[in-house]
Every structure is written in C-alpha cells, then in structure tokens.
Amino acid sequence: MSGFIKSARAFVPSHITGFFAAHRKDEPRLSGSIGCGLCLSLGATTTIESAPEIQDTEILLNGELSEAPVSRFVVSKLAKEPVRVKTQLSMPFGAGFGASGAGALGCAYALNSYFDLGLTADRAAAVAHEAEVTNRTGLGDVIAQNAGGLVVRLQPGAPGTGRIDRIPVPTLLISYVVRGPISTKEVLSDEKAMMAVNVAGEAALKELLKRPTFTNFMQLSRRFTVQSGLASDWALQAIEAVEAAGGMASMIMLGDAVFAFGGAGDGAEVEALKSFGEVHTTTISQRGANLD
Numbered sequence: 001m002s003g004f005i006k007s008a009r010a011f012v013p014s015h016i017t018g019f020f021a022a023h024r025k026d027e028p029r030l031s032g033s034i035g036c037g038l039c040l041s042l043g044a045t046t047t048i049e050s051a052p053e054i055q056d057t058e059i060l061l062n063g064e065l066s067e068a069p070v071s072r073f074v075v076s077k078l079a080k081e082p083v084r085v086k087t088q089l090s091m092p093f094g095a096g097f098g099a100s101g102a103g104a105l106g107c108a109y110a111l112n113s114y115f116d117l118g119l120t121a122d123r124a125a126a127v128a129h130e131a132e133v134t135n136r137t138g139l140g141d142v143i144a145q146n147a148g149g150l151v152v153r154l155q156p157g158a159p160g161t162g163r164i165d166r167i168p169v170p171t172l173l174i175s176y177v178v179r180g181p182i183s184t185k186e187v188l189s190d191e192k193a194m195m196a197v198n199v200a201g202e203a204a205l206k207e208l209l210k211r212p213t214f215t216n217f218m219q220l221s222r223r224f225t226v227q228s229g230l231a232s233d234w235a236l237q238a239i240e241a242v243e244a245a246g247g248m249a250s251m252i253m254l255g256d257a258v259f260a261f262g263g264a265g266d267g268a269e270v271e272a273l274k275s276f277g278e279v280h281t282t283t284i285s286q287r288g289a290n291l292d
Contacts (some may be wrong), residue, residue: 001150001152006045006049007048007049007114008036008111008113008291009045009046009047009048009112009123009278009288009291009292010045010046010105010106010107010110010113010290010292011043011044011045011046011106011291011292012043012044012101012103012105012106012109012145013039013041013043013102013148013152013246013285013287013288013289014039014042014043014091014098014099014102014145014285015037015038015043015097015098015101015102015141015144015145016037016038016040016052016097016098016252016273017033017035017036017037017040017141017253017254018032018035018036018037018038018198018220018221018224018250018253019035019037019201019204019205019220019221019224019228019253020034020035020036020139020140020153020196020201020253021033021034021201021202022149022188022194022198022201023027023139023156024139024217025030028053028129028130028134028158029126029129029132029133029161030142030156030157030158031032031133031156031160032079032086032129032133032139032140032153032156032157032158032161032162033139033201034140034156034201034202034203035140035143035149035153035156035204035205035206035287036150036152036153036167036217036220036221037144037260038089038149038150038151038284038286039144039147039148039149039151039175039284039285040097040174040282040283040284040285041284041285042090042091042097042282043089043090043091043102043285044087044088044089044090044091044099044102044106044132045292046071046085046087046103046106046107046109047085047086047087047091047110047115048083048084048085048110048111048114049083049084051082051084052057054082054232056082057072057079057082057083057084057085057278058073058084058085058210059071059072059087060085060086060087061087062087062088062089063086063088063169065290067128067218068085068087068103069135069228070100070101070104070128070131070132070135070137071085071087071100071103071107073130073131073135074107074108074127074128075102075111075132076085076105076145078108078111078117078127079115080115083114084112084147084261085110085135087103087106087107087280089102089103089120092178092255092257093100093181093252093253094181094182095178095180095181095182095252095254095256096252096257097252097255098141098142098144098145099139099222100132100137100141100242101129101132101138102130102141102145102277103123104127104128104131104142105125105128105146105289106176106289108124108125108127109124109127109290109291110124111124111292112124120160121146121159121172121198121289122146122159122160122162123159124142125142125146125158125160125239126158126159126160128142129142129143129158129159129221130158132226133221135210136184136185136188136189137184137185139223140156140223142187142194143157143162143185144158144164145289146159147164147166147288148285148286148287148288148289149166149168149216149285150167150168150169150214150284150287151164151165151168152166152167152205152208153167155202155204162238164210165287166167166216167217167280169284170284171283171284171286172214172283173261173278173283174259174261174281174283175259175260175261175262175269175270175281176252176258176259176260176273176279176280176281176282177257177258177273177276177277177278177279177280177281178233178252178256178278179232179235179256180255181255181258182212182230182254184199184254187230189278191227192225193205193230194229196229196290197223197228197229199226200223200224201228201277203222203227204224206221207220208220212291214261215248217260218248218250221250221251222239222248222250224247224250225250225251227284230242230253230254231251232256232275235251235256235257235258237258237260238273238275238276239258240253241253241270241272241273241276242258242260242269242273244272245269246262246263246264246268246269247260247262247263247264247268247269247272249261249269249273252255258273258276260272
C-alpha cells in the first residue's frame with residue numbers, strides 16, 4: 001500500500017446507450033461497440049479501504065456483500081493485497097445504465113490511487129473494459145464513462161484502443177422510467193438478434209456523423225429502437241406518449257427502460273411517462289470518471 005493513503009475513492013457516471021453495433025474479437029481489449037450514448041450524473045461511488053483482517057478481498061454493493069464478478073476481475077488484475085471495496089450505486093442496476101461498468105471503472109481508478117500503481121486514465125479504464133467484455137456485461141459503457149458527456153463511439157475497443165468523440169451539449173435534464181432489466185449477456189449472445197442490431201446501429205452512426213447534434217442523436221436512437229427489434233410494447237407505448245406531449249424519447253440499451261427529453265421546460269414529458277411507472281429526472285454528466 002502506498003505511504004499514507006488509507007483509502008481511495010472514485011466516482012463514475014452512469015451511461016445510457018441510444019444505439020450501438022457490437023464488435024467482438026478474441027482479444028477483449030479489441031472488442032467493443034460503436035454507437036452513441038449519454039453519461040448521466042447518477043453514478044457509482046467506489047471506495048477502497050485497508051482491511052488487514054481479511055484473507056480475500058471483500059466487495060460490498062450498496063452495503064451488501066456481493067460476488068460482483070466484473071469488479072472482482074479488476075481487483076484480481078490490480079490489487080497487491082486484500083482490500084475492502086465498497087460501491088454505492090445511485091442508478092438502477094441491470095436496466096442499461098452501465099452499473100457494472102461504473103463499478104469496475106471506479107474500482108480501477110481507486111485501486112490505481114490506493115496502491116500508487118501509476119496507471120494513466122486509459123490504462124486503468126482498459127482493465128475495467130476487459131472485465132466487462134470477459135463477463136459479457138457490456139461492450140461500450142466504460143470507454144464512454146471514462147470521458148463523460150454525449151459520447152460517440154467511433155471505433156470499438158478499450159480506452160486507449162477504441163476511438164471516441166463527444167458532441168458538445170449543455171447539462172440538459174433527462175427523465176427516465178424503468179420497467180425492469182434485460183439480460184445484456186443473453187442479447188449479446190443471440191446471433192440472430194445481434195445481426196439486426198448491428199445493421200441498425202451501423203446505419204445510425206453514419207447518419208449521426210452527418211449531423212452530430214443532440215436532437216439527431218435522440219431521433220436516431222428512436223429509429224434504432226424500432227429497427228433493432230429490442231423494444232417491448234411497453235417501451236414503444238411510453239415513447240409514443242412522450243412524443244404526443246411534444247418531447248423526444250427512446251429505449252435505453254439494454255434495459256426495459258425509456259429516457260426522454262422535453263425541451264420546452266414545461267415537464268410535459270414527465271407527465272407523459274407517469275402512466276408507465278415511477279419517473280426520475282437527472283442531468284447529463286459533463287465529467288467522466290474521476291477521483292473524489
């Protein structure tokens with residue numbers, strides 16, 4: 001353990017994907033996805049603490065002991081001795097908010113600080129990306145969460161390997177409603193489903209790059225929601241309700257969840273979503289992963 005540091009803490013924003021296409025390779029750091037998504041100010045706070053009394057690293061998720069295989073992968077790569085890892089999530093779990101990526105990335109940042117490993121942000125984040133790909137829990141969240149904002153994933157791969165850009169946006173209000181989780185592992189493993197997803201995702205990215213704006217991102221995400229075949233009837237009805245109220249909405253990939261933007265500032269999109277579940281509102285996070 002480094003000199004005087006008894007603990008280290010990192011914050012990572014959540015990330016919701018509007019559209020994507022998966023690119024899998026044998027080497028996890030070359031695997032990833034292209035597409036576009038938003039980082040949100042909901043997130044994961046991960047703390048690494050000294051724990052000389054334990055034989056094996058303990059991981060606590062929202063105060064409960066957890067297997068947390070994605071974060072444990074990061075621990076196995078970076079920790080020099082057993083530690084206590086505490087991750088507190090302020091975003092939904094398993095509904096497309098990049099919770100596993102946020103936990104793993106925060107773990108990598110905090111371990112890097114705690115053990116004074118001397119890794120750059122991309123090198124630390126690449127370990128978290130590898131953990132996600134290996135566990136089939138995500139392909140593009142980590143590289144976006146490392147940056148913050150409205151992130152365009154141009155070339156697949158881990159941070160430092162893949163290529164991203166950002167579309168400058170204000171710190172807009174984003175509302176969302178969650179019905180339940182979708183198994184990322186099942187979708188990514190379904191070859192027939194992924195063929196439709198990838199065709200739609202590649203087309204959406206090409207269109208976005210012709211006019212890289214927030215409005216175009218929302219419109220292309222909406223189109224992808226239909227073309228990919230991933231949306232439930234519930235999600236499609238929620239999107240249509242927001243549009244009828246004058247807002248824009250789309251499905252969160254990959255969750256049975258919908259995100260919306262009103263634009264007019266009158267909260268009409270929030271009222272429209274209330275018929276579909278508990279509505280939450282947050283903001284776009286301009287900051288990526290960082291040490292607290």
